[in-house]
Amino acid sequence: MDIIINSLYSNKDIFLRELISNASDALDKIRFLSLTDKEILGEGDNAKLDIQIKLDKEKKILSIRDRGIGMTKEDLIKNLGTIAKSGTSAFVEKMQTSGDLNLIGQFGVGFYSVYLVADYVEVISKHNDDKQYVWESKADGAFAISEDVWNEPLGRGTEIRLHLREEAGEYLEEAKLKELVKRYSEFINFPIYLWASKEVDVEVPADEDESSDEEETSDSSSSEEEVEDEDAEKKPKSKTVKETTYEWELLNDVKAIWLRNPKEVTEEEYTKFYQSLAKDFSEEKPLSWSHFTAEGDVEFKAVLFVPPKAPHDLYESYYNTKKSNLKLYVRRVFISDEFDELLPKYLNFLKGLVDSDTLPLNVSREMLQQHSSLKTIKKKLIRKALDMIRKIAEEDPDESNDKDKKDVEKSSDDDEKKGQYAKFWNEFGKSIKLGIIEDASNRNRLAKLLRFESTKSGGKLASLDQYISRMKPGQKDIFYITGSSKEQLEKSPFLERLTKKNYEVIFFTDPVDEYLMQYLMDYEDKKFQNVSKEGLKLGKDSKYKDLKESFKDLTKWWKSALASENVDDVKISVLLSDTPCVVVTSKYGWSANMERIMQSQTL
Ligand code: ADP
Ligand code: MG
Numbered sequence: 001m002d003i004i005i006n007s008l009y010s011n012k013d014i015f016l017r018e019l020i021s022n023a024s025d026a027l028d029k030i031r032f033l034s035l036t037d038k039e040i041l042g043e044g045d046n047a048k049l050d051i052q053i054k055l056d057k058e059k060k061i062l063s064i065r066d067r068g069i070g071m072t073k074e075d076l077i078k079n080l081g082t083i084a085k086s087g088t089s090a091f092v093e094k095m096q097t098s099g100d101l102n103l104i105g106q107f108g109v110g111f112y113s114v115y116l117v118a119d120y121v122e123v124i125s126k127h128n129d130d131k132q133y134v135w136e137s138k139a140d141g142a143f144a145i146s147e148d149v150w151n152e153p154l155g156r157g158t159e160i161r162l163h164l165r166e167e168a169g170e171y172l173e174e175a176k177l178k179e180l181v182k183r184y185s186e187f188i189n190f191p192i193y194l195w196a197s198k199e200v201d202v203e204v205p206a207d208e209d210e211s212s213d214e215e216e217t218s219d220s221s222s223s224e225e226e227v228e229d230e231d232a233e234k235k236p237k238s239k240t241v242k243e244t245t246y247e248w249e250l251l252n253d254v255k256a257i258w259l260r261n262p263k264e265v266t267e268e269e270y271t272k273f274y275q276s277l278a279k280d281f282s283e284e285k286p287l288s289w290s291h292f293t294a295e296g297d298v299e300f301k302a303v304l305f306v307p308p309k310a311p312h313d314l315y316e317s318y319y320n321t322k323k324s325n326l327k328l329y330v331r332r333v334f335i336s337d338e339f340d341e342l343l344p345k346y347l348n349f350l351k352g353l354v355d356s357d358t359l360p361l362n363v364s365r366e367m368l369q370q371h372s373s374l375k376t377i378k379k380k381l382i383r384k385a386l387d388m389i390r391k392i393a394e395e396d397p398d399e400s401n402d403k404d405k406k407d408v409e410k411s412s413d414d415d416e417k418k419g420q421y422a423k424f425w426n427e428f429g430k431s432i433k434l435g436i437i438e439d440a441s442n443r444n445r446l447a448k449l450l451r452f453e454s455t456k457s458g459g460k461l462a463s464l465d466q467y468i469s470r471m472k473p474g475q476k477d478i479f480y481i482t483g484s485s486k487e488q489l490e491k492s493p494f495l496e497r498l499t500k501k502n503y504e505v506i507f508f509t510d511p512v513d514e515y516l517m518q519y520l521m522d523y524e525d526k527k528f529q530n531v532s533k534e535g536l537k538l539g540k541d542s543k544y545k546d547l548k549e550s551f552k553d554l555t556k557w558w559k560s561a562l563a564s565e566n567v568d569d570v571k572i573s574v575l576l577s578d579t580p581c582v583v584v585t586s587k588y589g590w591s592a593n594m595e596r597i598m599q600s601q602t603l
Contacts, residue, residue, distance in 0.1 A: 001139050003095050004115045012117050012168065014102060014281065016177070017184035018110035019064045019160055021279065023051045024188045026068025026158060028334040033069070035333065035362050040128065046155040051188070052248070053181075054195040057172050060164045062118075066190075067157040070127035073145060076135040080111060080123060081143050090312055105279035106311065115139045117171055118162035124151055125158040181251040187276040189254055189334070196249040201240040256332055258301045258355055262291040274305045277327070278351040284308035286351075287424050290388040298376040300356035304385055306392065307351055310427040314349055324348055326381075329355035336365055341374045346435035347385055349428050354381070386445050389424065389432075393449070393463075396421040422461055425451045433516045440519075447523050453486055455495065456504040464523050470504055477529040479536075480506035482513055482593040493579035494531045500577055501538060505531055514594045532592065533585045536575060548572045 027049045034041045041047040045067075052065045071079060087107035094103060104110050114121050123135040132154060137143035151159075162171075170176050174196050181192055257265060257273045267285075274286045287306040294300050304326075325348060327337045332355060342354060358373050368374075393399045395417045425432075435446045451461040456470060467478060479498060483489040486507050498505055508517065520528060529536055551572050558570040568586050576582060585591045590598070 001112060001115060001141065003092060004101070004112050005139055007101060007116065011102060013180055013184070014104065015113040015116050015118075015162075016064075016171075016180045017276075017281075018105055018113045020051060020181070020185045020188055020192065021105065021276075022111060023064060023066035023068060023158070024190055026066055026070070027051070027190050029069040030067070030156070031333060032335060036364060042156060050191045050193060052193045052195065053177060053251075055172050055174065055177070060169070060172060061161050062164055062171050062177075063159055063161045065154075065157065065159040067155070070154070070157050071123075071125040071133075072127040072130035073133050074130075075127065076123065076125060076133055076145055080135055080137075081145075094312060100282070102281045105281070110279070112139075114160070114162055117164055117168040119165050120163040122161040122163075123158060124148055124154060124161070126154040126156050128156060178251055184281075185276070186252060187255075187257060187273050188252060189256065189332075191254055192251045193248040194251055195246055197244050197246055198249075199242050200245055202243045203238045203240055206237060206239050256355070258291065258303045258353055259332075265291065270303075270305075273303070274307075274351065277353060278305065278307060278325070280307060280309075280351075282308065287420055288388050288392045290384050292384055294377070294380050298356070298358045298373040298380075300354055300358065300377055302352060302354045302381060302384070304350050304352035304381070304388060306389065306424065306428070307349065308423075308427075310349055315430060325351045327353045329353065330359045330361045330368075331355070331357055333361060335368065339369070341369055342378055343381055343385070344378075344435070344439055346431050346438055347382065349431050350385055382439075382442060386442060386449070389449055390445075392417075392424050393421040398422065398460075399463075421451070425461060430510065430512060433510070433512050437512075437515055437519045443520070444523070447520060452480075452506050452508060454504050454506045455490075455499055462506075467504060467506065468524060468526065471526075472501075472503060475503065476526065478506070478523065478526045479503055479529055479531050480508055480517070481531050482508045482517070482591055484593065484596065485509055492532070493576060493582050496577045496579060497538070497575045498531060503538070511597045514591065514597055530585075530591060531575075532582075533589075534571075534587045538575065544572070544574050547574070 030040065031049055041049075048067055050067065054063045054065070055061075056063075087109050091104065091107035091109050094107070095101065101113070101116070104113050120138050121136065124132065125135070126132040132148040132151070133145055134148045134151070135143060135145050164171055174194060177194055178196075181194075185192060257269060270289050270291070271285050274289065275281050285308060287308055289303060289305045291303045292301070294302070324338070324340050324343050326339065326342045328335045328339045328342060343350065354377065356373070356377065359368060359371055397414045397418050399421050429451060432446055432449045436443055436450070439446065447464060451463055453459070454462050454467065456462070464478070471478075481489050481492060481494060483492070486509055489495070489507050489509070495505055508514075517528060517530065522528065555570045555572060559567070562570065573582075573584075583592075
């Protein structure tokens with residue numbers, strides 16, 4: 001709270017989109033429940049699923065009200081009163097390093113942004129299962145909750161009253177609020193209204209005398225029309241005056257971007273849609289997106305995004321969370337954003353939305369989770385996702401081999417796409433590797449997306465396809481070596497002979513690579529060979545047989561001298577050039593690097 005209150009953060013505007021996003025979430029929840037229980041919405045105004053913004057200039061109060069699910073007393077304590085929420089510490093940490101409050105919504109503490117503009121906040125809430133309560137806090141570390149006996153009954157939902165700070169007066173201007181809603185909340189799926197003033201022309205009767213005159217003239221015959229008109233101008237029957245009235249003005253047109261034709265949606269619209277979907281309002285554009293309609297047995301529309309940055313906790317608890325970031329809609333009704341069945345875990349970094357016409361609307365979440373169509377949806381989503389990622393590489397001028405690009409005219413897009421894949425790889429490369437490990441049916445597609453440095457990549461990233469295109473005639477295997485850093489590996493004696501003979505060797509330096517290579521056996525009919533393991537062959541070497549023969553006694557002696565426990569075998573090798581001997585891992589054993597990883601339990 002201190003961080004927020006004392007923040008000199010200039011973009012205080014963000015509080016509004018956080019409140020609107022919360023209101024929208026609350027409306028989604030009640031709408032979902034109403035699918036299986038129609039009574040739940042109630043009648044009249046209560047059933048209207050909208051968001052209302054009101055200003056009180058005199059009292060300096062800005063209020064935002066929704067007819068969403070509301071909060072019980074317990075909810076108020078749990079959701080608004082507990083600072084020790086899981087996202088808090090992560091958020092505080094992030095704030096201390098980046099100072100960018102803009103990301104607050106991603107940490108599950110967006111509500112507290114109200115204190116950027118208000119010094120006192122009241123939350124009035126009514127949940128169907130409880131009485132109406134008021135939560136209030138001055139952000140001094142304390143809050144109070146009491147049964148609401150003062151305000152009008154809400155029926156259902158939540159009203160947030162912000163008592164604005166002196167310097168936050170601009171949020172009492174209608175124009176400012178309209179602009180903010182336009183800018184930040186364009187893709188909210190519920191109508192947002194502002195109680196807006198309007199200057200209207202009102203006809204009021206003119207002076208008595210004149211009007212009676214008028215009446216007389218109007219009684220005259222039609223033949224005197226012209227005269228009559230002149231007369232009327234001079235002596236009007238009534239006059240117009242300006243008067244201020246108030247009415248609910250709709251600020252957004254509730255449009256589902258995913259239902260539109262992709263050709264008609266602009267890049268800017270996709271970016272904004274991504275921001276509101278992912279609560280990612282950083283300046284960066286998503287790295288890529290894919291908007292498509294699936295037809296056939298299972299029909300659905302989807303928009304997928306590759307975010308510009310990995311979320312702070314993407315791999316933190318990879319193996320025990322099941323968090324997917326896709327929102328599932330059925331016929332435009334939001335169902336859930338916790339559907340693990342839509343994407344495999346390794347694609348959790350994608351953001352997006354799926355709207356299906358095939359899934360049933362009036363069943364429980366649990367039933368839906370079992371629905372047979374989900375398998376088909378998942379399969380198609382994976383394909384599309386991998387295509388989308390492949391496209392980032394294809395469009396990146398840094399990626400293609402120079403010879404392919406020579407004739408192609410440099411497009412203006414090029415600069416923008418340059419380096420995008422390296423960026424992707426930096427943020428999400430590990431996910432691709434986890435995919436290779438976990439998803440056997442897409443292993444080859446995923447392997448195409450793999451990038452690494454090698455003895456020939458010149459400090460850049462290379463792909464397996466590039467590796468293959470550079471293979472020496474007669475080379476059958478793809479060579480790699482694993483270790484903790486490229487610098488360490490470059491000095492490895494295992495490379496001596498290979499580099500001398502101009503073979504390319506891939507450096508795998510991420511702990512996950514050891515696991516990866518247990519699953520990635522081959523690519524395009526080429527086998528992978530760890531050069532630090534037994535069994536490496538570099539074509540025929542005529543000297544080998546003779547050497548083996550002449551050193552037979554020495555190898556035998558070494559074998560007995562080193563004794564059995566630690567060493568399986570001692571052999572003559574033609575793979576070294578400067579180093580006299582190396583310790584090699586047996587073909588099916590753990591590499592030295594793997595031993596190191598297991599000892600430190602890095603993964
Ligand atoms: P997040 O929205 O990411 O969960 P917030 O800090 O914005 O984090 O909100 C915290 C919680 O407070 C929400 O998860 C929700 O349970 C509750 N909440 C906030 N605003 C509303 C509202 N208008 N109606 C119902 N619940 C709300
Ligand atoms: Mg929120």
